[in-house]
Amino acid sequence: MSDCLKQNASALLDSHFEDTDADAGQPFNADLSALLDDEQARAVWQRYALVGQIMRREVSAAQSLDISAQVAAQIAQEPQVTAQVVTPLMQSGGALTRAASRWLKPAGSIAIAASVAIVAVLSVQQPGLEVMPNTPAVTTPTLVTNPFGGRNPVSFNTVMEAPAPTQAEIAQQRQLLQSYLLDHQRQLQLSLQAEMEQQEHANEVEPIDHPHD
Amino acid sequence: MQTRLSQSTTHMIRTFTAVVLCLLFLPVSGTAHSETSPDQAANLGEVWFDRMALALRQLNFEATLVQSQGQRIQPLVWFHGRYDHETDLELLIHLNGADSRALRIGDQTYYYSPVGGSYSLQTNVTAGFIPPAFYEPFAQISQHYQVIASGGMRVTGRPAQYLRLVSRDEYRYHYDLWIDRESAMLLKLQMMTPQGEVLEQLQLTSILFTEQIPAQLTEVGAIQRPPRLYEAAQLEAPRFNLRPNWLPEGFELRRAQHRRLYDTQLPTDHYLFSDGLTEVSIYIGEQQQQGLPELAFQGAESLINTAIDGYAVTVVGKLPVVTLHQIAAGMVMNSQGATQ
Numbered sequence: 381m382s383d384c385l386k387q388n389a390s391a392l393l394d395s396h397f398e399d400t401d402a403d404a405g406q407p408f409n410a411d412l413s414a415l416l417d418d419e420q421a422r423a424v425w426q427r428y429a430l431v432g433q434i435m436r437r438e439v440s441a442a443q444s445l446d447i448s449a450q451v452a453a454q455i456a457q458e459p460q461v462t463a464q465v466v467t468p469l470m471q472s473g474g475a476l477t478r479a480a481s482r483w484l485k486p487a488g489s490i491a492i493a494a495s496v497a498i499v500a501v502l503s504v505q506q507p508g509l510e511v512m513p514n515t516p517a518v519t520t521p522t523l524v525t526n527p528f529g530g531r532n533p534v535s536f537n538t539v540m541e542a543p544a545p546t547q548a549e550i551a552q553q554r555q556l557l558q559s560y561l562l563d564h565q566r567q568l569q570l571s572l573q574a575e576m577e578q579q580e581h582a583n584e585v586e587p588i589d590h591p592h593d
Numbered sequence: 594m595q596t597r598l599s600q601s602t603t604h605m606i607r608t609f610t611a612v613v614l615c616l617l618f619l620p621v622s623g624t625a626h627s628e629t630s631p632d633q634a635a636n637l638g639e640v641w642f643d644r645m646a647l648a649l650r651q652l653n654f655e656a657t658l659v660q661s662q663g664q665r666i667q668p669l670v671w672f673h674g675r676y677d678h679e680t681d682l683e684l685l686i687h688l689n690g691a692d693s694r695a696l697r698i699g700d701q702t703y704y705y706s707p708v709g710g711s712y713s714l715q716t717n718v719t720a721g722f723i724p725p726a727f728y729e730p731f732a733q734i735s736q737h738y739q740v741i742a743s744g745g746m747r748v749t750g751r752p753a754q755y756l757r758l759v760s761r762d763e764y765r766y767h768y769d770l771w772i773d774r775e776s777a778m779l780l781k782l783q784m785m786t787p788q789g790e791v792l793e794q795l796q797l798t799s800i801l802f803t804e805q806i807p808a809q810l811t812e813v814g815a816i817q818r819p820p821r822l823y824e825a826a827q828l829e830a831p832r833f834n835l836r837p838n839w840l841p842e843g844f845e846l847r848r849a850q851h852r853r854l855y856d857t858q859l860p861t862d863h864y865l866f867s868d869g870l871t872e873v874s875i876y877i878g879e880q881q882q883q884g885l886p887e888l889a890f891q892g893a894e895s896l897i898n899t900a901i902d903g904y905a906v907t908v909v910g911k912l913p914v915v916t917l918h919q920i921a922a923g924m925v926m927n928s929q930g931a932t933q
Contacts, residue, residue, distance in 0.1 A: 556856075556859075557885070560854075560907045561909060563874070565721070569720045571847050571865055571872070572720060576715050576716055
């Protein structure tokens with residue numbers, strides 16, 4: 381890397397940290413174009429397409445904080461996949477695993493994949509079941525997050541301690557189990573955040589301006 | 594050998610005792626450092642763990658890795674750089690499937706996902722990746738876990754120090770860590786049950802250390818940031834007449850509230866406990882409303898559901914299913930409890 385690039389890099393980062401509420405979310409055009417002029421820098425950037433499309437465009441300062449409502453709407457629109465026969469014993473079968481994955485897809489939009497897959501193993505036991513979409517209106521602004529890092533179950537001991545549920549119950553059970561696993565992940569993230577806030581209150585430090593505070 | 598011992602002189606018995614003692618210690622202290630005692634191995638383990646915690650904050654690197662849980666494998670690229678004494682930068686990109694990314698600048702973490710909505714949090718670690726406790730000195734979790742340096746092997750093409758991070762009881766999962774001997778970087782991690790079944794693995798496949806912060810990370814100054822997530826406006830205290838009363842030693846209450854679960858709108862009491870490395874959630878709702886059968890899964894994230902006195906109790910966490918059952922069994926009605 382050239383010294384020039386490093387300096388620019390440093391400038392960019394400085395810009396970031398000097399960012400204020402007024403221009404939050406705006407790119408730093410001058411530095412950016414300078415960096416873009418550097419052939420080598422451009423090549424490096426493109427190597428991994430580091431800034432994904434979503435990082436570039438999707439997020440605008442105007443976006444509502446109530447993501448939950450948006451996600452709820454999104455889920456409501458997505459087609460519900462007919463349940464497939466998957467039992468714990470059959471997990472390793474390719475076709476059935478794929479069937480389970482198909483089922484995972486709609487839920488995946490809010491879910492950690494793992495949580496969902498666990499639920500698939502449990503509850504997707506009855507063939508030909510039409511899943512009733514049942515996403516009630518959101519009354520409490522609960523947080524919806526899509527935690528980074530896939531989580532996947534697969535080789536677990538599934539213990540059914542009660543008779544298998546009736547068909548009508550399956551859809552609801554699936555949603556329920558998933559909601560617990562997801563909620564746990566969300567709460568972990570919020571608890572991490574709460575911890576940070578506590579620490580800051582305790583230390584009374586003022587490290588950096590936070591553009592979104 | 595024992596027959597001979599019985600016939601030998603006192604002197605010989607002493608010699609044999611010494612030999613037997615040596616043999617006893619061998620498996621404990623590992624293969625590479627057969628001269629270290631268990632205490633030394635533990636001290637060494639803590640030294641290595643603390644070096645790793647520092648390395649995760651301070652090193653400049655560009656790495657590729659795979660994360661596996663069960664049969665699922667997820668490849669990622671991982672960039673990390675240290676900007677100044679207080680601020681490190683991190684970028685993680687999922688290479689398969691949806692283009693999910695996590696970007697962290699100091700204590701601001703931004704999650705970008707094309708399907709789930711993007712959001713920011715104020716945390717100085719990326720959630721769902723490496724346990725946050727691995728960024729802190731081992732002393733923070735040493736009351737309930739111990740870490741033992743135990744030989745080494747070649748990992749990611751580099752000489753590595755092997756560490757076993759085990760809980761001091763059988764209630765929790767264990768970790769194996771492989772740390773780069775040169776840089777103290779974490780090269781491989783696996784989480785397993787007390788019986789040794791591997792539930793989750795993380796393995797670097799390549800790593801490039803750099804003098805300066807990786808140039809790629811300099812791009813992040815220009816990108817837009819998603820909205821910050823905040824707590825629900827006001828937290829309500831738990832309402833139901835049932836509460837957790839027993840957890841494995843060291844689990845402390847982090848959150849306790851009543852709310853409706855987002856996905857199902859079921860009114861639920863929620864408790865979150867942590868021992869510094871592992872978290873567990875306990876959900877309590879009306880059994881009639883919830884209607885789940887008794888069930889249990891053991892995995893990277895275990896879950897049980899059971900009924901107690903008309904309440905549905907669901908326990909979720911990175912713990913053996915046996916522990917979750919014990920937590921549920923230890924719940925008490927408020928009237929029985931000492932305080933509330």
